[in-house]
Amino acid sequence: MTTNPTAAFEKTPGWLDWYAGPSRPRFRPPEGAVDAHCHVFGPGEEFPYAPERKYTPCDASKDQLFALRDHLGFTRNVVVQATCHGADNSAMVDALRASGGRARGVATVRPGVSAAELRDLHEAGVRGVRFNFVKRLVDAAPRQDLRDVVERIRPLGWHVVVYFEAGDLAELREFLLSIPVPLVIDHMGRPDVGKDPDGPEFEAFLDFMRARDDIWCKVSCPERLSVSGPAALDGERRAYRDVVPFARRVVEEFPDRVLWGTDWPHPNLTDHMPDDGLLVDFVPHIAPTPALQQALLVDNPVRLYWPDADLTAPDRP
Numbered sequence: 001m002t003t004n005p006t007a008a009f010e011k012t013p014g015w016l017d018w019y020a021g022p023s024r025p026r027f028r029p030p031e032g033a034v035d036a037h038c039h040v041f042g043p044g045e046e047f048p049y050a051p052e053r054k055y056t057p058c059d060a061s062k063d064q065l066f067a068l069r070d071h072l073g074f075t076r077n078v079v080v081q082a083t084c085h086g087a088d089n090s091a092m093v094d095a096l097r098a099s100g101g102r103a104r105g106v107a108t109v110r111p112g113v114s115a116a117e118l119r120d121l122h123e124a125g126v127r128g129v130r131f132n133f134v135k136r137l138v139d140a141a142p143r144q145d146l147r148d149v150v151e152r153i154r155p156l157g158w159h160v161v162v163y164f165e166a167g168d169l170a171e172l173r174e175f176l177l178s179i180p181v182p183l184v185i186d187h188m189g190r191p192d193v194g195k196d197p198d199g200p201e202f203e204a205f206l207d208f209m210r211a212r213d214d215i216w217c218k219v220s221c222p223e224r225l226s227v228s229g230p231a232a233l234d235g236e237r238r239a240y241r242d243v244v245p246f247a248r249r250v251v252e253e254f255p256d257r258v259l260w261g262t263d264w265p266h267p268n269l270t271d272h273m274p275d276d277g278l279l280v281d282f283v284p285h286i287a288p289t290p291a292l293q294q295a296l297l298v299d300n301p302v303r304l305y306w307p308d309a310d311l312t313a314p315d316r317p
């Protein structure tokens with residue numbers, strides 16, 4: 001795999017490009033595994049980055065994503081719209097359409113989005129919208145706008161993917177619990193893993209998950225959360241040890257509501273760029289049994305994103 005230059009756009013200074021030589025994981029994902037959190041970026045010349053973006057990434061195309069999927073031993077992707085593309089979902093939708101049914105998507109839409117636009121997105125494979133509350137990534141959206149979006153997506157059976165940081169949960173909690181469709185929380189609500197996994201902050205997150213049985217959690221992004229490492233580099237297979245107790249708590253308490261994803265191409269990392277093969281080797285540390293791995297990587301994401309597909313058919317997507 002090679003990294004394309006971002007010809008028409010200048011990358012954010014200090015940008016770390018995704019790692020183009022990932023190792024082959026030692027951990028073999030179960031048959032039909034889903035990378036349930038990844039992105040496509042551009043290519044900027046074909047799918048320009050949004051004027052309101054807070055960062056300009058390195059291009060990361062659908063073909064590069066699909067090559068990584070195959071290399072890591074995964075079968076499917078959930079492609080999540082990232083803020084650098086704003087509410088222009090065309091790069092993501094292009095990836096879904098090219099995937100032969102092996103990718104579903106999570107879009108960003110504006111209030112007032114029409115039923116016809118949503119139907120087109122659904123037909124392409126979109127099954128949710130993302131609400132991003134991370135202040136360095138987006139300007140805050142009025143709650144009423146978000147409620148408007150929820151009312152429009154509700155008839156389609158979609159869910160809302162929510163990205164926030166641990167410190168903002170108390171303020172968001174009641175609003176999120178009032179959203180009348182399933183919620184999927186990115187990266188465990190970004191805990192401060194320097195704190196106690198059994199302490200009040202992470203307990204508040206688990207308590208939020210207990211409040212409804214349709215709140216899902218991505219036990220993803222150890223490379224973003226870890227303070228102590230060691231990083232998934234240079235053959236390190238016991239990477240990100242400080243994140244493990246947090247993710248295990250979630251996996252063990254909510255085995256049927258957890259998802260996992262690479263977060264390729266890992267936007268906005270400033271410290272290091274992980275080897276995605278070694279990142280896959282993180283999975284058995286957080287989901288130690290075959291039954292937990294099957295739920296995390298196959299059964300749960302299929303239930304959420306491919307509920308009607310016959311994945312046993314010979315040409316299954």
Ligand SMILES: O=C(O)/C=C(\CC(=O)C(=O)O)C(=O)O
Pocket residue numbers: 039081082083084132137163186263266267268
């Ligand atoms: O890839 C992620 O999930 C995390 C991101 C980027 C992002 O979410 C976005 O741009 O929409 C981050 O923390 O910078």
